[in-house]
Amino acid sequence: MRKGSKITKGQRISLSNKKRWLDPVFRKKFFKSVRNAHSNPITKKRHRDAALKQWSNTKHRELIKKIFSNPKYKKIKGEISRKMWSNSQFRKRHRIAMTKAQANPKYKKKISKIMRKRSKDPKWRKRHSEAMRKAFASPEARKRRGRAIHNAMNNLEYKKRHNAALREVFKKPVVKKRRSEASKKNWEKPDYKEKHRIALSGENNPSWLGGISFEPYSANWTRALKKSIRERDHYTCQMCGKKTEKQTTCVHHIDYNKKNCKPDNLITLCPSCHVKTNSNRKEWIKYFKTGND
Numbered sequence: 240m241r242k243g244s245k246i247t248k249g250q251r252i253s254l255s256n257k258k259r260w261l262d263p264v265f266r267k268k269f270f271k272s273v274r275n276a277h278s279n280p281i282t283k284k285r286h287r288d289a290a291l292k293q294w295s296n297t298k299h300r301e302l303i304k305k306i307f308s309n310p311k312y313k314k315i316k317g318e319i320s321r322k323m324w325s326n327s328q329f330r331k332r333h334r335i336a337m338t339k340a341q342a343n344p345k346y347k348k349k350i351s352k353i354m355r356k357r358s359k360d361p362k363w364r365k366r367h368s369e370a371m372r373k374a375f376a377s378p379e380a381r382k383r384r385g386r387a388i389h390n391a392m393n394n395l396e397y398k399k400r401h402n403a404a405l406r407e408v409f410k411k412p413v414v415k416k417r418r419s420e421a422s423k424k425n426w427e428k429p430d431y432k433e434k435h436r437i438a439l440s441g442e443n444n445p446s447w448l449g450g451i452s453f454e455p456y457s458a459n460w461t462r463a464l465k466k467s468i469r470e471r472d473h474y475t476c477q478m479c480g481k482k483t484e485k486q487t488t489c490v491h492h493i494d495y496n497k498k499n500c501k502p503d504n505l506i507t508l509c510p511s512c513h514v515k516t517n518s519n520r521k522e523w524i525k526y527f528k529t530g531n532d
């Protein structure tokens with residue numbers, strides 16, 4: 240805004256202004272002039288001071304909020320943003336600028352300060368998690384994201400940096416506490432235990448040695464055997480009668496001897512019933528040997 244020119248609020252958000260912002264030539268010219276002005280430290284400081292002064296004015300903040308929450312404005316903004324991001328040159332320019340900015344410790348510190356402040360605000364957290372849920376609601380979006388993470392992790396440099404950063408984060412007492420509480424909560428869910436066991440069993444385990452370490456399970460304990468037992472039991476929990484999902488069905492050793500893989504010692508259970516068999520073992524042995532089969 241030029242000094243001396245008194246514009247009323249109404250005029251400021253006038254239609255002509257909105258139209259001007261839709262014009263790419265105007266936007267380009269405007270940002271160029273801003274860049275030019277900011278290359279002068281004195282002008283930059285003047286702009287900054289003026290902006291801070293303006294921002295400390297509650298009325299001004301309210302006005303901006305009103306504009307931003309206007310559906311029409313949101314729509315226009317969304318259209319501009321979509322157009323921008325569909326331009327590969329813009330994306331490239333943005334990526335280069337971000338990499339450059341991230342390399343600047345001052346900028347990094349500033350951003351992380353903002354993020355820390357935001358993440359403590361319950362309102363922002365709620366809004367953010369809702370937006371994330373919305374963004375990843377479609378299977379395509381989830382697939383895209385998974386692929387992006389996969390690609391990023393294929394980059395050894397990135398992986399190293401990422402893991403080092405995570406290690407630092409996990410060292411913090413607050414994070415440690417939060418993580419252990421979350422983990423405790425998870426382990427209270429019967430399904431989680433079973434899913435975890437499956438995720439870390441056999442070939443899925445990072446320390447998988449190719450089948451030589453079946454102890455204490457018998458070497459006969461194979462996928463094929465488990466499948467045959469599940470099929471025999473019609474993928475139905477033999478305790479509660481519930482149909483079980485193929486991935487989470489458990490094949491239980493009735494006598495708890497994991498080397499005894501005879502079909503009559505094996506039985507199909509759903510995750511929550513399988514958890515119950517962890518205690519009162521004698522009772523369960525009796526139950527399955529007499530009551531069932």
Ligand SMILES: [Zn+2]
Nearest residue numbers: 476479509512
């Ligand atoms: Zn069951």
